[in-house]
Amino acid sequence: MTLLQANGIARKYGELQVLKGIDLEVRKGEIVAIVGASGAGKSTLLHIIGTLDRPDKGTVRIQGTDISSLNDKALAQFRNERIGFVFQFHNLLAEFTALENVCMPAFIGGKESEEAIRKRAAELLDLLGLPGRMDHLPSQLSGGEQQRVAVARALMNRPAMVLADEPSGNLDSKNAEDLHRLFFRLRDELDQTFVIVTHNEHLAEMADRRLTMRDGLMEGEIPNI
Numbered sequence: 001m002t003l004l005q006a007n008g009i010a011r012k013y014g015e016l017q018v019l020k021g022i023d024l025e026v027r028k029g030e031i032v033a034i035v036g037a038s039g040a041g042k043s044t045l046l047h048i049i050g051t052l053d054r055p056d057k058g059t060v061r062i063q064g065t066d067i068s069s070l071n072d073k074a075l076a077q078f079r080n081e082r083i084g085f086v087f088q089f090h091n092l093l094a095e096f097t098a099l100e101n102v103c104m105p106a107f108i109g110g111k112e113s114e115e116a117i118r119k120r121a122a123e124l125l126d127l128l129g130l131p132g133r134m135d136h137l138p139s140q141l142s143g144g145e146q147q148r149v150a151v152a153r154a155l156m157n158r159p160a161m162v163l164a165d166e167p168s169g170n171l172d173s174k175n176a177e178d179l180h181r182l183f184f185r186l187r188d189e190l191d192q193t194f195v196i197v198t199h200n201e202h203l204a205e206m207a208d209r210r211l212t213m214r215d216g217l218m219e220g221e222i223p224n225i
Contacts, residue, residue, distance in 0.1 A: 003028045003160055003193055004049060008058035011044055018044045019055070020216040026161065031187055031194045033207035040213040042197040043165055049195065050163045051079045063160050080109050084154030088166035090146045092138040098125060098149045099134040105156045117156075124152040128182065144175030151182065161193040168200055180206060 004026040011019040018041045026032050034042050047053040049060055051067055060067050062082060070078055084105075092101045102121035106112055112120075125134050128148045138146055147167065154162050164183075168176035180203045186192045196203065204210045212219040 001028045002026070003030075003063060004195070005061040006045075006049055006058065009045065009048055009055045009060065010057040011041075011048060011053070011055050018216055019048075021058070022213075022216075022218050024049070024211070024218070026193060026195055028160075028193055029187060029191045030209065031183060031196065031207045032209045032211060033204040034195065034197045034211045034213060035199065035201075035204050036213035036219075041216045042213050045213070046163050046165055046195065046197050050083050050085060051075050077109075080105060081157055082160045084157070084159040084162040086147070086150050086154050086162060086164040086167045088169040090138070090150040092146055092149060092153075094138055097135050097137060098130065098141065098145075101138070101149055102152045102156055105153060109157055121152070121156060124155055125149070128152050142175075143171055144178060147171060147175070147179055148182065151179075151186075155186070155190075155192070161195060164194060164196040164198075166198060167196065168198070168203065176200065177202075 002025055004024065006022060006024040009019050009022040009024075010017070022045055024045070034045070036042055044053070048055050054068070065078065067075060067078065093104070099118065099121050102124060103117050106117040106120070122134060125131060128151060130145060130148055130152075133141060133145060138149070141149065168179050171179060183194055183196070184206065187194065196207065198204055
């Protein structure tokens, strides 16, 4: 089933044409890696398909919804409910515990009781191997633990897809490998879809498909067999 369909995506900042007409299709349950040199437009593309930015031209459909048809309020709600984000720097809130950080997307969504939200957050942290770290502040967690908390937060609202921008770029090799394997376990156990921008060649080789961007264009794809 096609989950994401992007066609003719173009984006310009000032005189700089960052994206020059990108087509991208992602199916449910896929892990797609996007690679390319710095400045190729990878993060800009991720921000557009994640509804954090709007394209100058082109369309993006997520689960059949044309996101260009949504106003800012509806788009924010759509983003909260359908898309999870994991960034290179975990962006956890320093004054809140691991459990509270994971709860935040659901608290913002406001559709469940606090009890139900805390229960799901605890289940996610347990699934990600952090049952004894729920009451710890981010400063009391290792880098790898912080990033797993960020992954749990991304999964909190049962998103259609998780977008990850250099998710292991700030981790040592062991924690990076653990994080990569976690993505595939979540794909296998939860049928979770991931689109990952990365410079990590090992992660790109592990993905179901590897796409290469150069100068704002998609060069082609390599199915990993």
